[in-house]
Amino acid sequence: MRPILEVRELSIHASSGGQPIPLVEKVSFSVEKGATLALVGESGCGKSMTALSLMRILPEPAVRIVGGEIRFEDEDLVSASERRMEQLRGNIISMIFQDPIASLNPIQTVGDQIVEVIRTHNPISRKEARARAIELLRSVRLPDAERRINYYPHRLSGGMCQRVMIAMAMAGAPKVIIADEPTTALDTTVQAQVMALLRKAQTETGTAIILITHNLAAAAEAAENVAVMYAGRIIEQGPVREIFLSPAHPYTEGLLGAIPDNAEGGVEIAPLAEIPGNVPRPGTLPSGCAFAPRCKNVQQRCRNERPDLTAHGNRRVACFFPYSQMIAQ
Amino acid sequence: MIARSSFIQRYFQSRTGVIGLIILTLIIVMAIFGPTLYPVDPWDMVSRPLQWPSFGAEAPLGSDVLGRDVLSGLINGARVSLIIGISATAAAVAIGVTVGAVAGYFRGLTDDALMRITEVFQTIPNFLFVIVLVAVFRPSVFTISAAIAVVSWPAVARLVRGEFLSLRQRAFVESCVTIGMSTPRIIFTQILPNCIAPVIVTSSIMIATAILVEAGLSFLGLGDPNVMSWGAMIGFGRQSLRTSWYLTLIPGVAIQLTVLSISFVGEALNDSLNPRL
Numbered sequence: 001m002r003p004i005l006e007v008r009e010l011s012i013h014a015s016s017g018g019q020p021i022p023l024v025e026k027v028s029f030s031v032e033k034g035a036t037l038a039l040v041g042e043s044g045c046g047k048s049m050t051a052l053s054l055m056r057i058l059p060e061p062a063v064r065i066v067g068g069e070i071r072f073e074d075e076d077l078v079s080a081s082e083r084r085m086e087q088l089r090g091n092i093i094s095m096i097f098q099d100p101i102a103s104l105n106p107i108q109t110v111g112d113q114i115v116e117v118i119r120t121h122n123p124i125s126r127k128e129a130r131a132r133a134i135e136l137l138r139s140v141r142l143p144d145a146e147r148r149i150n151y152y153p154h155r156l157s158g159g160m161c162q163r164v165m166i167a168m169a170m171a172g173a174p175k176v177i178i179a180d181e182p183t184t185a186l187d188t189t190v191q192a193q194v195m196a197l198l199r200k201a202q203t204e205t206g207t208a209i210i211l212i213t214h215n216l217a218a219a220a221e222a223a224e225n226v227a228v229m230y231a232g233r234i235i236e237q238g239p240v241r242e243i244f245l246s247p248a249h250p251y252t253e254g255l256l257g258a259i260p261d262n263a264e265g266g267v268e269i270a271p272l273a274e275i276p277g278n279v280p281r282p283g284t285l286p287s288g289c290a291f292a293p294r295c296k297n298v299q300q301r302c303r304n305e306r307p308d309l310t311a312h313g314n315r316r317v318a319c320f321f322p323y324s325q326m327i328a329q
Numbered sequence: 330m331i332a333r334s335s336f337i338q339r340y341f342q343s344r345t346g347v348i349g350l351i352i353l354t355l356i357i358v359m360a361i362f363g364p365t366l367y368p369v370d371p372w373d374m375v376s377r378p379l380q381w382p383s384f385g386a387e388a389p390l391g392s393d394v395l396g397r398d399v400l401s402g403l404i405n406g407a408r409v410s411l412i413i414g415i416s417a418t419a420a421a422v423a424i425g426v427t428v429g430a431v432a433g434y435f436r437g438l439t440d441d442a443l444m445r446i447t448e449v450f451q452t453i454p455n456f457l458f459v460i461v462l463v464a465v466f467r468p469s470v471f472t473i474s475a476a477i478a479v480v481s482w483p484a485v486a487r488l489v490r491g492e493f494l495s496l497r498q499r500a501f502v503e504s505c506v507t508i509g510m511s512t513p514r515i516i517f518t519q520i521l522p523n524c525i526a527p528v529i530v531t532s533s534i535m536i537a538t539a540i541l542v543e544a545g546l547s548f549l550g551l552g553d554p555n556v557m558s559w560g561a562m563i564g565f566g567r568q569s570l571r572t573s574w575y576l577t578l579i580p581g582v583a584i585q586l587t588v589l590s591i592s593f594v595g596e597a598l599n600d601s602l603n604p605r606l
Contacts, residue, residue, distance in 0.1 A: 057506050090508030097507075102500035107522050116518075117508045168508065 003030035003071075004208050005054070005093075005176050010068035010078075012049050012058065014282065021283035023049050023063065024232045028309075031176070031225070034202060036209040038219035038240065040255070041229035044279050050229075051180045051212045055095055056085045072176070091121040091172035096198075098181040100161035104153035110137075110164045111149035117171045136167040140197055159190035163197065170201050177201075180212045195222055216255055220244050228252050231280055231290035238315020248312060248322035250295050251275070289319070297321055339601035346597020352590035356583075360411050363404035371401040371557035379573050393565055393576050403583055406559040410587060413474050413543045414536040420478035422532050425485025430516050432486070433493025444490070447483045455480040459542055460551060469553045473546060477539045488531055492524035526602035533595030537588040544584050559584050 012024040024046040031037040039047045052058050053065055056077060070077040072093070097103045105113060114133040115126060137145035140163040153161055162182065169177055179198060183191035195218060202209055213219050219226055220240055227237040228251065236249040247253040257273030277294040286292060292302040301320055309318045340346055369375060374396035375388055382391040390399040432443040462476035496502065497520065505515045546552050547560025559580040566576025
C-alpha cells in the first residue's frame with residue numbers, strides 16, 4: 001500500500017548565531033492510511049522536532065528544516081507555501097499536544113474553540129458548526145456534552161480537556177493525526193481511555209496516526225510500526241512486535257529492560273535495568289556511533305565509525321553488532 | 330476567564346471603587362445633560378464681574394473677571410475634559426495595542442525596531458512634547474487629543490508587548506497554529522482577549538492623566554480657544570487669586586474629583602480583574 005505520509009532524509013538544524021547544530025539527521029519513515037507509527041525515544045532525541053516539522057511549525061528561523069522531503073500524497077510539505085500549510089493544518093493534518101489544559105485558550109469556552117476550528121476550514125453557519133461540535137464531543141465520549149460545550153477549559157479535568165483536543169483534531173476528518181505525547185500529562189487510568197479513543201477514531205475514519213512517545217508500552221499497544229530515535233537519528237525501525245520481542249539495537253534493548261513488567265504473581269522483582277549516562281547534547285555528538293559511550297557491547301569500530309541504518313529482514317538497524325546477528329552467529 | 334457576575338461582585342466589594350463610580354457617573358451625567366438643563370453660554374457676560382457665589386438664581390457659583398457664569402463654565406468644561414480624556418486614551422490604546430501586539434508576537438527584528446521607536450517617544454518629557462505638538466498644530470479639541478495620544482501610547486505598547494511575549498509561548502497559541510488559523514486571527518481573537526484586563530486598568534489611569542494634561546495646557550493658554558475648559562477657568566482666575574480665590578478653587582476641585590474618581594475606578598477594576606493580587 002502506498003504510504004499517505006512519507007518522510008525522506010529529513011534533517012533539522014538549530015542555529016543560534018554560530019555553528020548550526022543538527023537536531024534531527026536524515027530521518028526517514030512512512031505511515032499508511034489507517035496505520036499507526038510510533039516514534040519512540042528519550043527526551044531530547046529529536047522526536048518532537050520531527051513532529052513539529054511535519055506541520056511546519058518549527059520555531060523558525062532559529063530551528064529549520066535543512067534537507068529532505070515530507071511527502072504528503074503528491075505534495076512536498078517542505079517546499080509548500082505558508083498559505084497551503086494553513087489549509088492543511090487542522091484540516092488534513094492535525095495535532096494533539098502533550099498538555100491538553102494549556103493547549104486550550106483559557107478565556108474561550110471549549111465549544112467556541114471547536115466551532116472556530118470547524119469554521120476555519122468549512123463555510124458553514126455558527127449554528128451548524130455548533131451542532132457538529134456537540135456531535136464531535138459525543139463521539140469522544142465527553143459526558144454531558146450539550147452542557148459542557150459551554151464550559152471554560154478550567155472547569156474540565158485533564159482527561160476531559162484531552163477529549164476536547166481530540167474532538168478538535170478530528171473536526172476536519174484529518175488524514176494524518178500527529179499525537180505528541182498525548183497521554184503524558186494524564187492519570188494512568190485516563191491514559192488508556194484516551195488511547196482507546198484515538199484508536200476508535202482511527203478505525204472509524206481511517207486516519208493515519210503518528211504517535212510520539214517515550215512510553216514503549218503505549219507504543220507497543222497502539223502502533224504497528226515503530227521507529228526508535230536516539231540523538232537525532234533513527235537507530236532501529238520496523239514492525240512493533242518483532243522489535244519488542246527481539247530488539248536488535250542495544251539501545252532498544254536497554255529501553256525495553258527499563259519497563260517494569262515483571263511484577264506479576266508476587267514474584268520477586270528484579271531491579272530495573274537502566275542505561276548508564278545521558279543522551280548527548282545536540283552539537284556534542286561523538287564521532288562514531290552516538291550511543292557508543294553508553295553501550296555495553298561497544299567495540300573499537302563503534303567509536304570511530306558511524307553505523308548507517310541498514311536492512312535486517314523486516315527492519316532497519318543502525319548498529320555494527322546488532323543482537324539478531326549475534327544470535328544468528 | 331472569571332464569570333461576569335463574580336467580577337461585578339468583587340468590584341462592589343471595594344468601597345473606594347463604589348465611591349469613585351458614583352462621582353464619575355455624576356460628572357458624566359453633568360457633562361451629557363448639563364448644557365441642556367442649564368442653558369447658559371459660558372462665554373456670555375451674565376452678571377457683574379467677580380460676583381461671589383450666591384447660590385441664587387443668577388450665577389449660583391459666582392462670576393469671573395468678565396462676568397461669565399462659573400457654573401456654566403464648570404458644566405461645559407466637564408464635557409471638554411471627558412471628551413479629551415476618552416478620545417486621547419482611545420487613540421493611545423489603539424496605537425499602543427497594535428504596536429505592542431505586533432512586537433510581542435513577531436519578536437526578533439520587528440520587536441527591536443518597534444521598541445526602539447517606542448523608546449524615542451519615551452525619552453521626551455510628556456508635557457513638553459504635548460506643548461510642542463499643540464504649538465505646531467493649531468490648538469483644538471482634536472489636536473490636543475491627538476497630541477496627548479502621541480505621548481501616551483508607549484506605556485500601552487510596552488504593557489501589551491510584555492503580555493504577548495509571555496502568552497505567545499503558551500501551548501494554546503501553538504495549537505491555534507496547528508489548526509490552521511491565520512496570524513492576524515490568532516493575534517486579535519486569541520491572544521489579545523487574554524491581555525485585555527491590564528489594558529483596561531492602564532487606560533482608566535490614562536484618562537485621568539489626559540484630563541490633567543489638558544488642564545495644564547489650558548491653564549497656560551494653549552488650550553482650544555473656542556471651548557471653555559476647567560484648566561482655562563483656573564488660568565482666567567489666576568490674576569484675582571488673592572481676592573476671588575473661588576474662581577480657582579471651583580474648577581480645581583472639579584479636576585481633582587474627576588481624576589480621583591477615575592483613579593478609584595481604575596484601582597477597583599485592577600483588583601477585581603486580577604483577583605490574585
